[in-house]
Amino acid sequence: MTTSGDLPAPDDRRARLRAADADRELVHELLSAAMAHGSLSLVEYEERAGKAVMAKTFGDLDALTDDLPIAQLGVAMPAASMSPGPRVTGGNSDAAVRHRLAIMSGSELSGTAVVADELTATAIMGGVEIDLREVEFTAPVLTVQCIAIMGDIEIRVPDGVSVEVGGLGIMGGFGGKSQTASRPGAPVVRVTGLALMGGVEVKRMPREDPDV
Known part of the structure; x- marks a missing residue:
């Protein structure tokens, strides 16, 4: 919801993000409280x-609450629920990205692309950059299968997701830190x-990093 003080300022990126059932339930609580308060x-x-x-x-939910005095309604606002952090949208997996290939060249994935449950990244004497900070996840678990032969693959993941890293480096390196997200339901x-x-x-990088 877009109110001053407790909630994040509106922006186009946030407005396009898919809402979860918990977000819709929170709006119902706010609307009920607003009616009891006399605002509706x-x-x-x-x-x-x-x-x-x-x-x-x-964006759909914001339009229903942006004229309400949220701070006066006494409804607890869980930051994780209303945060525009990464979440599983359950979008159209048929049109989702599944491959990135770079042979003596470069390839990248970034922005608001929709990614499938499995993504293969292959770099042969080339480079692949995968930025997951703004993508839409179609499944609870995204498996990135990497093949780097005399090439490099860089994967940027946002705060708010769990990360599991387990690969093999032969005369090369396979680096990254596994970490569990604190937010329930995170990809x-x-x-x-x-x-x-x-x-x-x-x-692991913030979703908006001015240096990247």
């Missing part, structure tokens, strides 16, 4: 509650594969 009439509550059930994005990024005279590096 019964008719207005029923109309907005119906729209909240059908809401797909944070899991599992990185595995082989680095032969090459390198695979997994880096």
